[in-house]
Amino acid sequence: MKPFTRVTALACPLPIANIDTDQLIPARFMRRTRKEGYGPVLLHDLRFEADGSPKPDFPLNRPEHAGAGFIVARRNFGSGSSREAAVYALADYGIRAVIAPSFGDIFAQNAVNNGLLPVRLPEDAVENLILNLSAQPAPITVDLENTRVEAGGLTLPFVIDPVWRTKLLNGWDDLDLTLSHAAEIRAFMERDARARPWMAPSRTG
Amino acid sequence: MIGNPPRTLFDKVWQAHVVLTREDGTSLLAIDRHFLHEGSHHAFAQLADKGASVARPDLTFGVADHYVPTRRGAGQVIDPAIAEMVERLERNTAKHGITLFGLGDPRQGIVHVVGPEQGLTLPGLTIVCGDSHTSTHGAYGALAFGIGASEVAHVLMTGTLWQKKPKTFRINVDGALGPGLSAKDIALHIIATVGADGATGHALEYAGSAIRALSMEGRLTLCNLSIESGARCGMIAPDETTLRAITGRPFAPQGALFDQAVEAWRQLPSDENAHFDREIMISASDIAPIVTWGVTPEQALPITARVPDPARETDPVRAEAARAALDYMGLTPGAALAAVPVSRVFIGSCTNSRIEDLRSAAAVLAGRKARVPGLVSPGSSGVKRQAEEEGLDRIFREAGLEWVESGCSMCVGMNGDIGQPGERIASTTNRNFKGRQGAGVRTHLMSPAMVAAAAISGTLADCRPFVEGRKA
Numbered sequence: 051m052k053p054f055t056r057v058t059a060l061a062c063p064l065p066i067a068n069i070d071t072d073q074l075i076p077a078r079f080m081r082r083t084r085k086e087g088y089g090p091v092l093l094h095d096l097r098f099e100a101d102g103s104p105k106p107d108f109p110l111n112r113p114e115h116a117g118a119g120f121i122v123a124r125r126n127f128g129s130g131s132s133r134e135a136a137v138y139a140l141a142d143y144g145i146r147a148v149i150a151p152s153f154g155d156i157f158a159q160n161a162v163n164n165g166l167l168p169v170r171l172p173e174d175a176v177e178n179l180i181l182n183l184s185a186q187p188a189p190i191t192v193d194l195e196n197t198r199v200e201a202g203g204l205t206l207p208f209v210i211d212p213v214w215r216t217k218l219l220n221g222w223d224d225l226d227l228t229l230s231h232a233a234e235i236r237a238f239m240e241r242d243a244r245a246r247p248w249m250a251p252s253r254t255g
Numbered sequence: 256m257i258g259n260p261p262r263t264l265f266d267k268v269w270q271a272h273v274v275l276t277r278e279d280g281t282s283l284l285a286i287d288r289h290f291l292h293e294g295s296h297h298a299f300a301q302l303a304d305k306g307a308s309v310a311r312p313d314l315t316f317g318v319a320d321h322y323v324p325t326r327r328g329a330g331q332v333i334d335p336a337i338a339e340m341v342e343r344l345e346r347n348t349a350k351h352g353i354t355l356f357g358l359g360d361p362r363q364g365i366v367h368v369v370g371p372e373q374g375l376t377l378p379g380l381t382i383v384c385g386d387s388h389t390s391t392h393g394a395y396g397a398l399a400f401g402i403g404a405s406e407v408a409h410v411l412m413t414g415t416l417w418q419k420k421p422k423t424f425r426i427n428v429d430g431a432l433g434p435g436l437s438a439k440d441i442a443l444h445i446i447a448t449v450g451a452d453g454a455t456g457h458a459l460e461y462a463g464s465a466i467r468a469l470s471m472e473g474r475l476t477l478c479n480l481s482i483e484s485g486a487r488c489g490m491i492a493p494d495e496t497t498l499r500a501i502t503g504r505p506f507a508p509q510g511a512l513f514d515q516a517v518e519a520w521r522q523l524p525s526d527e528n529a530h531f532d533r534e535i536m537i538s539a540s541d542i543a544p545i546v547t548w549g550v551t552p553e554q555a556l557p558i559t560a561r562v563p564d565p566a567r568e569t570d571p572v573r574a575e576a577a578r579a580a581l582d583y584m585g586l587t588p589g590a591a592l593a594a595v596p597v598s599r600v601f602i603g604s605c606t607n608s609r610i611e612d613l614r615s616a617a618a619v620l621a622g623r624k625a626r627v628p629g630l631v632s633p634g635s636s637g638v639k640r641q642a643e644e645e646g647l648d649r650i651f652r653e654a655g656l657e658w659v660e661s662g663c664s665m666c667v668g669m670n671g672d673i674g675q676p677g678e679r680i681a682s683t684t685n686r687n688f689k690g691r692q693g694a695g696v697r698t699h700l701m702s703p704a705m706v707a708a709a710a711i712s713g714t715l716a717d718c719r720p721f722v723e724g725r726k727a
Binding site: 065066067068070072073076077078080081083084095100124125126129130131132133134135137152153154155156159160163164173177211212213216224225227228229231234235238239242246247248249250251252254 | 274275277279280281283285287294296297300305313314336339340374375377379380385386387401402403404405406408409412413414415417419451452455456482485487505506507508509512513515516519550551572573575576579667668669676686688689690691694695
């Protein structure tokens with residue numbers, strides 16, 4: 051996984067609340083494998099007309115936001131379905147962090163598991179960013195090391211779970227860590243099988 | 256009780272599964288049940304990349320539901336792209352020795368209906384699935400939550416999952432529900448009250464006399480919708496209703512093991528004076544039949560209300576969200592909700608497709624005709640058989656609705672069951688998101704009785720006059 055330390059890029063404002071994962075990646079595109087790439091279908095039905103042509107007014111389609119590395123959106127970003135493809139779509143499109151007042155829990159966990167940083171800022175700070183970025187598109191910096199966003203002379207500190215921060219800074223995968231505890235897991239499961247023999251699915255099933 | 260602080264239901268199940276806790280507070284939890292569906296292909300691809308095997312195939316079960324065609328009788332042609340999704344699940348589960356309730360298996364159905372039906376869902380278990388509505392299983396007093404593909408791969412490879420402990424939030428619902436109301440109305444009322452992200456980071460516990468009075472089907476509906484308020488999971492303490500629902504199920508413990516399990520389950524309810532980080536009280540008598548009017552489940556109102564006017568919303572962000580929602584939904588502020596025409600109905604999904612749901616819709620539809628077309632998809636092949644034994648299928652057909660096989664169907668539209676752009680659908684499902692039931696489709700969420708009332712009326716409608724004198 052690609053580590054996230056300090057990234058400077060254009061930020062695209064998406065002044066929409068409740069951008070759920072169905073909007074991030076409509077279900078009909080989820081049959082594709084990861085290798086096929088999910089970037090082209092990110093926010094498909096918001097970005098494109100029914101005939102497949104881009105909607106010129108949609109922020110991500112505007113020339114001044116081309117190549118954006120961040121998205122700034124309103125509350126409850128990534129709510130809904132647990133589909134990790136929503137994160138694949140953002141990551142494959144080139145988004146490194148999403149800034150919003152709140153995130154769907156499962157989405158945020160999926161994001162961290164794929165090196166995408168969910169930055170939670172207070173609602174008024176987000177509204178301010180949206181206003182400024184809409185008036186004058188400019189690169190901003192997301193600094194995970196120092197947990198702050200630097201935007202046009204403004205420094206906005208954010209709070210992130212220290213576990214997520216460490217994981218993202220190092221680009222770590224949970225699996226290696228878990229496997230290092232294999233003996234403890236085995237011991238737990240043996241003990242548990244004796245304590246709760248009823249937990250095992252019945253053989254009559 | 257000295258030395259033992261009172262604990263919540265959630266605390267008890269959580270603590271019983273902690274393998275170890277890191278210094279930073281994250282715990283490695285042992286997972287008791289892992290359900291897979293066709294969407295699990297990303298996780299299996301990760302497994303294949305690592306050349307890894309499945310740690311606990313004995314605790315892992317596959318169910319074909321998300322992509323299965325609901326019209327699959329003899330002579331029906333199945334889209335090859337859809338068939339490939341179902342076959343991919345068959346290949347992956349076979350390769351790893353995982354039990355599959357696949358297409359054609361009499362146990363097949365929607366994963367969150369099948370788990371309880373097969374006795375795989377039990378109190379005190381940790382249950383995960385790559386589906387956000389896994390919160391459903393909390394109705395049995397299990398700690399059950401949805402996970403993403405990377406986490407699915409992790410559980411497959413290790414039988415465990417790293418988790419941060421969520422905060423606890425108890426929702427007490429006391430009193431009696433009025434006639435024609437159901438768990439769906441309680442759930443939508445709660446979501447409208449706390450907001451679509453109001454319970455983010457929390458484990459919910461539903462308590463109070465109105466919850467105790469719910470059937471198991473009702474509890475499953477309520478816990479199912481926990482995720483729609485942002486909660487990690489929703490739980491209900493096991494009681495006699497729970498025990499009756501488990502007894503004799505195929506994979507449930509039998510004989511002496513069942514007795515031992517019951518003894519353990521009796522310890523699960525939250526202790527008196529247990530601490531919750533948040534708590535709210537709701538009076539069941541304040542709850543009316545509810546429909547959603549917008550594009551998030553929090554945008555919900557009693558059917559007797561009018562379409563809200565965004566101009567009267569004081570919060571500018573909410574006002575803009577409401578304006579955008581009304582624009583998508585094609586609704587006019589001030590219009591009576593109960594007069595909004597619908598073009599189609601859907602009864603089904605992991606939220607409302609169990610036998611009690613079908614009975615309550617059939618009670619409204621019996622001897623009446625639907626003015627609009629619609630689909631009824633039972634939650635499992637088992638529910639379908641039972642409904643047919645009870646003659647419910649005949650009621651739906653005679654009303655003019657289509658009675659099909661079991662699957663996620665029009666709730667998520669992955670199998671091709673979708674509406675046409677601009678169509679307005681009265682639906683028993685869980686998400687009224689833009690495009691959820693097809694690009695440009697407008698979804699109104701409500702209970703099965705309310706969908707039945709909408710079918711007969713051709714508009715959103717109050718189900719109460721229709722249920723009068725009828726037994727659900």
